Amino acid sequence: MPTVAVVGAQWGDEGKGKVVDALAAEAEVVVRYQGGNNAGHTVMVGDRTFKLRLIPSGILYPGTLCVIGNGAVVNPLVLLQEIEGLQAQGVDTGGLRVSDRAHVIMPYHEILDRLEEGARGSRAIGTTGLGIGPCYVDKAARLGLRVAELVDPDAFRARLEEILPLKNRMLECLYGHRPLTVEEIMEAYAPAAERLRPLVTDTGALLRQAIAEGRRVLFEGAQGTLLDVDHGTYPYVTSSSASAGGIASGAGVSPRAIEKVLGVVKAYTTRVGGGPFPTELKGEEGDILRREGKEFGTVTGRPRRCGWFDVVATRYAARLNGLTDLAILKLDVLSPFDEVKIAVGYRVDGEVIDRIPARLDLMASAEPVWETLPGWRQDLTGIREWNRLPRAAQQYVRRIEELVEVPVAMVSVGPRRDETIQLRPLF
Numbered sequence: 089m090p091t092v093a094v095v096g097a098q099w100g101d102e103g104k105g106k107v108v109d110a111l112a113a114e115a116e117v118v119v120r121y122q123g124g125n126n127a128g129h130t131v132m133v134g135d136r137t138f139k140l141r142l143i144p145s146g147i148l149y150p151g152t153l154c155v156i157g158n159g160a161v162v163n164p165l166v167l168l169q170e171i172e173g174l175q176a177q178g179v180d181t182g183g184l185r186v187s188d189r190a191h192v193i194m195p196y197h198e199i200l201d202r203l204e205e206g207a208r209g210s211r212a213i214g215t216t217g218l219g220i221g222p223c224y225v226d227k228a229a230r231l232g233l234r235v236a237e238l239v240d241p242d243a244f245r246a247r248l249e250e251i252l253p254l255k256n257r258m259l260e261c262l263y264g265h266r267p268l269t270v271e272e273i274m275e276a277y278a279p280a281a282e283r284l285r286p287l288v289t290d291t292g293a294l295l296r297q298a299i300a301e302g303r304r305v306l307f308e309g310a311q312g313t314l315l316d317v318d319h320g321t322y323p324y325v326t327s328s329s330a331s332a333g334g335i336a337s338g339a340g341v342s343p344r345a346i347e348k349v350l351g352v353v354k355a356y357t358t359r360v361g362g363g364p365f366p367t368e369l370k371g372e373e374g375d376i377l378r379r380e381g382k383e384f385g386t387v388t389g390r391p392r393r394c395g396w397f398d399v400v401a402t403r404y405a406a407r408l409n410g411l412t413d414l415a416i417l418k419l420d421v422l423s424p425f426d427e428v429k430i431a432v433g434y435r436v437d438g439e440v441i442d443r444i445p446a447r448l449d450l451m452a453s454a455e456p457v458w459e460t461l462p463g464w465r466q467d468l469t470g471i472r473e474w475n476r477l478p479r480a481a482q483q484y485v486r487r488i489e490e491l492v493e494v495p496v497a498m499v500s501v502g503p504r505r506d507e508t509i510q511l512r513p514l515f
């Protein structure tokens with residue numbers, strides 16, 4: 089059963105796009121199973137840069153079936169724009185399919201996302217403002233619109249007439265926002281719906297069949313484990329199941345269908361938006377990581393918060409996801425440092441712990457217990473073989489492997505497709 093899942097094992101932005109792109113060369117099917125256009129996957133091929141938000145990174149390989157699964161949320165305008173953008177870059181998007189059960193991000197979701205963030209004031213989550221949370225809220229509240237309805241004008245209108253009065257009451261009464269009309273929403277979404285209709289299908293059935301036929305299927309996670317709505321640093325999380333647990337329900341496949349789970353981490357840690365981040369570096373070292381790692385959001389352009397590698401968070405992600413392999417990215421970014429640190433525990437209330445506390449105040453007060461390792465002060469970007477890495481860089485990778493208790497399959501030393509050292513095969 090050649091199925092591999094790629095999940096973020098930190099707070100997102102680990103570089104999953106690059107890893108998925110590498111694996112997609114061998115995959116026959118690539119699936120997004122949660123999240124929406126809050127994700128941003130950057131893939132560099134030669135001199136060309138592709139920025140993907142909703143479409144699986146496998147789209148860059150002609151002939152690959154690319155699925156946006158039922159667990160994802162779809163903004164039809166953004167999806168269409170992304171399809172057209174790729175086509176303009178010469179990419180064949182013929183392999184794309186969208187689940188008929190995926191929920192649609194509606195204009196009022198985007199509006200509510202921003203208004204709710206504003207109302208949170210200093211406790212704002214720092215969402216992407218793209219309506220992701222409000223869309224998942226409506227899914228759980230049984231007030232959602234699904235793609236199957238979006239692409240049928242009569243069904244869309246009927247459902248919207250049912251739901252919109254409720255959403256308008258929220259907009260008007262809670263936030264003093266003007267009500268939206270069925271007509272304006274229909275008008276805004278109808279052209280995109282028309283264009284997307286041929287792509288819409290029961291993708292769960294498609295995937296179950298592909299798996300039964302023994303095809304190589306790749307599940308592409310978005311965001312990261314510590315942003316998972318259940319297992320992340322709640323409430324500073326996204327609204328979907330970003331860990332491997334989300335695959336079965338978000339793609340419509342059996343939990344037994346996942347053979348390998350590859351966790352992706354950076355050689356350090358970043359986080360966008362609010363919320364606890366124990367290894368954050370607020371001074372010059374953080375600035376170096378941000379500059380060397382070009383740590384600015386793909387979607388929002390926001391500077392990312394940067395810090396040293398967090399073993400506690402990653403080991404938690406390893407156990408929760410059942411990681412079989414680890415990919416360590418951006419090792420080259422640590423080259424300017426004489427010494428590098430990793431957090432091997434948290435000190436909370438005077439006690440050293442090696443787990444993620446559920447209570448936000450405890451997590452926010454966690455102070456890292458550091459282990460310091462020698463740096464290597466050498467440019468790594470030209471290196472393609474493990475044996476050619478400086479000894480200190482090898483030691484760093486091996487120490488992480490030992491502490492996280494997952495074998496390292498891949499080390500990345502630069503953003504390009506070929507700037508990768510492969511240690512273990514995945515498919």
Ligand code: IMP
Pocket residue numbers: 099100101126127128213214215216217218219220221310311315324325326327360361362
């Ligand atoms: P939302 O997903 O827009 O609701 O944002 C919730 C939290 O998840 C915020 O802290 C965002 O910055 C974060 N987030 C959402 N998507 C990503 C991503 O792709 N990478 C990193 N952080 C993300």
